[in-house]
Amino acid sequence: xxxxxxxxxxxxxxxxxxEVTKILGQHGINMHAFSMAETTDFGILRLIVSxxxxxxxxxxxxxxAVMQTDVVWITCPxxxxxxxxxxxxxxxxxxxxxxxxxxxxxxxxxxxxxxxxIDLCILVLKECDCNIHHRx
Amino acid sequence: MIWNPYKECMSxxxxxxxxxxRLQKLVTYVYHNVPFYRNKxxxxxxxxxxIHSIDDIVKLPFTTKQDLRDNYPxxxxxxxxSEIVRVHASxxxxxxxTIVGYTRKDLAVWSEVMTRALTAYGITRDDTFSVSxxxxxxxxxxxxxxxxxxxxxxxxxxxxxxxxKHIRLIRDLQITGIACTPSYALYLAETLEKMGLTKxxxxxxxxAFGAEPWTENMRKEIEERLGLKGFNLYGLSEIMxxxxxxxxxxxxxxHISEDHFYPEIIHPETLVQLPHGQxxxxxxxxxxxxxxxxxxxxxxxxxxxxxxxxxxxxxxVRMGRIIGRSDDMLIIRGINVFPSQVESVIxxxxxxxxxxxxxxxxxxxxxxxxxxxxxxxxxxGDDIGRMLNMKKALSDxxxxxxxxxxxxxxxxPGSIERSQGKGKHVIDKRKLV
Numbered sequence: 001x002x003x004x005x006x007x008x009x010x011x012x013x014x015x016x017x018x019e020v021t022k023i024l025g026q027h028g029i030n031m032h033a034f035s036m037a038e039t040t041d042f043g044i045l046r047l048i049v050s051x052x053x054x055x056x057x058x059x060x061x062x063x064x065a066v067m068q069t070d071v072v073w074i075t076c077p078x079x080x081x082x083x084x085x086x087x088x089x090x091x092x093x094x095x096x097x098x099x100x101x102x103x104x105x106x107x108x109x110x111x112x113x114x115x116x117x118i119d120l121c122i123l124v125l126k127e128c129d130c131n132i133h134h135r136x
Numbered sequence: 137m138i139w140n141p142y143k144e145c146m147s148x149x150x151x152x153x154x155x156x157x158r159l160q161k162l163v164t165y166v167y168h169n170v171p172f173y174r175n176k177x178x179x180x181x182x183x184x185x186x187i188h189s190i191d192d193i194v195k196l197p198f199t200t201k202q203d204l205r206d207n208y209p210x211x212x213x214x215x216x217x218s219e220i221v222r223v224h225a226s227x228x229x230x231x232x233x234t235i236v237g238y239t240r241k242d243l244a245v246w247s248e249v250m251t252r253a254l255t256a257y258g259i260t261r262d263d264t265f266s267v268s269x270x271x272x273x274x275x276x277x278x279x280x281x282x283x284x285x286x287x288x289x290x291x292x293x294x295x296x297x298x299x300x301k302h303i304r305l306i307r308d309l310q311i312t313g314i315a316c317t318p319s320y321a322l323y324l325a326e327t328l329e330k331m332g333l334t335k336x337x338x339x340x341x342x343x344a345f346g347a348e349p350w351t352e353n354m355r356k357e358i359e360e361r362l363g364l365k366g367f368n369l370y371g372l373s374e375i376m377x378x379x380x381x382x383x384x385x386x387x388x389x390x391h392i393s394e395d396h397f398y399p400e401i402i403h404p405e406t407l408v409q410l411p412h413g414q415x416x417x418x419x420x421x422x423x424x425x426x427x428x429x430x431x432x433x434x435x436x437x438x439x440x441x442x443x444x445x446x447x448x449x450x451x452x453v454r455m456g457r458i459i460g461r462s463d464d465m466l467i468i469r470g471i472n473v474f475p476s477q478v479e480s481v482i483x484x485x486x487x488x489x490x491x492x493x494x495x496x497x498x499x500x501x502x503x504x505x506x507x508x509x510x511x512x513x514x515x516x517g518d519d520i521g522r523m524l525n526m527k528k529a530l531s532d533x534x535x536x537x538x539x540x541x542x543x544x545x546x547x548x549p550g551s552i553e554r555s556q557g558k559g560k561h562v563i564d565k566r567k568l569v
Contacts, residue, residue, distance in 0.1 A: 007518035
């Protein structure tokens with residue numbers, strides 16, 4: 001019940017993110033979500049894409065350092081308090097969230113979560129009012 | 137002013153005779169007390185009896201830094217441990233520093249030559265002198281210190297760091313002389329100005345600068361901003377420490393105390409001795425050292441030697457500015473750094489590819505070092521914390537091996553320039569203007 005997220009190591013230099021988006025575009029790979037974690041001299045670009053294996057192949061060919069990480073993708077109602085409810089459940093079970101990113105539109109909110117214990121996380125989420133996605 | 141006119145203004149004939157006598161005694165001494173040299177000489181079918189004059193020095197074998205490392209720690213020491221009263225050490229590659237032991241007499245000679253230097257700069261017993269080279273295993277601090285005391289001036293052992301306090305002492309104690317690296321002098325000037333002060337607020341008159349290369353333009357800038365006259369001070373721990381050579385008021389090259397340190401210039405590849413006036417690699421023989429005497433030590437510094445009496449009255453041979461190295465050693469903030477030291481640290485860490493680039497620059501008058509490395513594919517993580525820990529682990533290791541802090545930059549795979557043939561590992565952006 002997890003999906004594969006790509007993590008790409010990028011130097012803090014103008015144009016690096018565009019290199020990635022250009023290559024993906026050229027190979028017809030679409031991005032569904034992304035987030036960027038940065039430090040002073042490098043960043044890690046985290047992507048959810050339409051074709052994971054193909055993306056890994058073309059990016060590695062272009063010399064990018066790419067890794068795959070298992071993350072959980074849930075959708076929940078786009079109303080005040082709905083995420084808070086879910087986080088309460090996770091906290092009760094001592095699930096530590098390493099990072100997450102989200103985007104809401106219309107009725108739904110999409111949230112990508114990287115927990116420390118992914119199996120336990122999925123078990124807990126099943127009890128909440130949300131949908132766990134496992135394919136795009 | 138001349139501290140020791142007898143030695144510093146000796147006629148060439150007398151100097152030749154003195155050096156010849158000393159070389160004979162030296163070669164006999166090392167032959168009988170240092171197996172390293174005895175073995176080398178025997179292999180060359182050479183014995184102390186074959187040395188009649190200083191000109192026979194060309195018959196003798198060379199000594200390199202590698203020889204010192206290979207014989208770590210006391211393999212090249214001639215005097216017994218009970219005679220060694222001090223040991224200094226300099227940094228070495230892959231963990232083996234260079235150990236130099238001094239007898240009481242060695243320390244006396246060191247004070248003597250350092251005092252000659254200070255006197256040439258115009259320092260007298262009435263001066264108050266700040267020694268701002270690092271005190272410790274490095275020869276800079278203690279070397280300059282003993283020279284000042286021997287002369288009879290008042291030494292203020294400030295060492296490095298804590299610049300604002302240093303400036304306060306310079307003002308309050310009316311310090312008139314200072315010994316430090318040229319880049320520290322510029323940093324001092326900058327701090328002075330930041331404190332809202334100028335050279336008119338301090339009484340510095342003389343600066344003894346060395347431990348790194350510096351140019352005429354840097355000299356002018358330091359002199360202008362600190363209101364002092366800046367002189368070159370040269371030395372190396374393997375030979376003694378600071379005081380091997382020094383500028384006089386004429387500033388036409390640095391006078392070498394050749395009654396103690398016999399200089400030669402050789403071709404860095406053929407190793408043939410070159411005549412004075414030609415540029416090549418500087419070699420020294422320690423004519424009077426007892427602790428760790430060295431025969432024909434190759435400094436890897438490139439310069440020229442000049443003959444002729446100087447307008448100051450000294451007759452000793454002079455050396456021109458060091459214009460470069462015949463190896464890849466860098467001097468960063470006065471510390472010797474070899475790219476191979478960085479390489480050995482990186483190779484020890486499986487997280488990194490065996491690629492690196494050293495980027496050296498000068499920012500606000502202080503040297504900076506950036507070490508670029510590539511993380512191996514398998515070690516790339518999604519976890520920023522882990523990547524930062526990798527970076528810190530390398531940075532900490534480098535600090536302990538190099539003795540200076542380097543900024544580590546993690547680079548994308550394949551982004552560090554690969555070279556065909558001889559590896560290029562250094563980008564030195566410092567422009568010695």
